[in-house]
Amino acid sequence: MPASLVLAGAGKMGGAMLAGWLDAGLDPRRTTIIDPVPARPIVDLCADRGIALNPPDPEPGAVLVLGIKPQGLDTAAPGLDPLIGRDTLLVSILAGKTVADLRGRLPRARAIVRAMPNLPASIGRGATGACASSEVSPEQRAAAEALFAANGAVAWLADEAQIDAVTAVSGSGPAYVFLLAETLAEAGIAAGLEPDVARSLARATVSGAGALLDASPAEAAELRRNVTSPGGTTAAALDVLMREDGLGALMREAVAAARRRAGELSG
Ligand SMILES: NC(=O)C1=CN([C@@H]2O[C@H](COP(=O)(O)OP(=O)(O)OC[C@H]3O[C@@H](n4cnc5c(N)ncnc54)[C@H](O)[C@@H]3O)[C@@H](O)[C@H]2O)C=CC1
Numbered sequence: 001m002p003a004s005l006v007l008a009g010a011g012k013m014g015g016a017m018l019a020g021w022l023d024a025g026l027d028p029r030r031t032t033i034i035d036p037v038p039a040r041p042i043v044d045l046c047a048d049r050g051i052a053l054n055p056p057d058p059e060p061g062a063v064l065v066l067g068i069k070p071q072g073l074d075t076a077a078p079g080l081d082p083l084i085g086r087d088t089l090l091v092s093i094l095a096g097k098t099v100a101d102l103r104g105r106l107p108r109a110r111a112i113v114r115a116m117p118n119l120p121a122s123i124g125r126g127a128t129g130a131c132a133s134s135e136v137s138p139e140q141r142a143a144a145e146a147l148f149a150a151n152g153a154v155a156w157l158a159d160e161a162q163i164d165a166v167t168a169v170s171g172s173g174p175a176y177v178f179l180l181a182e183t184l185a186e187a188g189i190a191a192g193l194e195p196d197v198a199r200s201l202a203r204a205t206v207s208g209a210g211a212l213l214d215a216s217p218a219e220a221a222e223l224r225r226n227v228t229s230p231g232g233t234t235a236a237a238l239d240v241l242m243r244e245d246g247l248g249a250l251m252r253e254a255v256a257a258a259r260r261r262a263g264e265l266s267g
């Protein structure tokens with residue numbers, strides 16, 4: 001864990017990451033949160049753990065994590081640049097904003113890691129894709145790795161250009177899975193189930209299937225085949241989902257749209 005850390009923007013994603021960092025041993029007394037509108041759980045966490053929240057004269061830390069919205073970067077940057085010291089590693093989780101975009105707004109930044117986490121970080125089950133600028137030292141990279149590992153799986157990317165695809169797959173991906181639970185429940189209601197029953201069965205099915213995927217060494221396709229009896233009910237459903245314009249085509253279109261949107265957020 002880094003010796004000290006400043007988190008600017010402790011919203012849904014920043015707050016989720018922070019929980020894992022504290023559990024993994026980040027020193028709360030060497031942690032500072034900058035957020036003009038902190039949510040109540042963050043205010044309470046800071047009070048409970050002795051984390052500095054919006055101190056009057058914050059000092060640069062070993063790491064500055066940017067957890068603000070990409071659209072808020074222009075406004076926030078002048079206030080955040082003084083929080084970058086000579087040896088501060090800047091970690092940005094902003095969708096779309098490139099290392100060059102960050103340098104343009106935060107002229108004091110030298111070492112930059114651009115990362116894309118996801119929301120299951122809040123339970124230590126996230127997935128983070130990251131890339132490091134050439135100024136990042138081995139020690140800084142190790143500190144970033146420790147932060148991301150506290151939130152779950154980590155994949156380092158050789159090429160920054162890939163991070164928009166990571167954003168579209170794993171950054172946004174949990175929303176696709178939650179939508180699956182929603183639409184499965186809706187389909188169950190349409191098939192005649194009571195709404196409460198449909199929702200609870202859909203929720204248990206999506207979370208149970210995810211847990212099985214996690215626990216099993218088998219590929220997803222093999223687990224799918226294990227559910228599918230030849231000529232049975234699953235095969236009938238998969239004939240619909242796996243047809244040419246089915247879920248595969250829809251998912252490719254969705255991921256392409258998210259990736260394109262990430263590109264639009266750059267600049
Ligand atoms: N929500 C998600 O699942 C994921 C979000 N991200 C990225 O994380 C970033 C934050 O997204 P969310 O947490 O969803 O948004 P959010 O709106 O929940 O959090 C943003 C936080 O920044 C604070 N903020 C606004 N201006 C600020 C300033 N000048 N200084 C410090 N804090 C300021 C807000 O009060 C808020 O608490 C975005 O850049 C997004 O692309 C990345 C991966 C997943």
Ligand SMILES: O=C(O)[C@@H]1CCC=N1
Binds near residue numbers: 171172
């Ligand atoms: O929707 C977004 O733009 C952010 C980035 C990935 C997940 N949430």
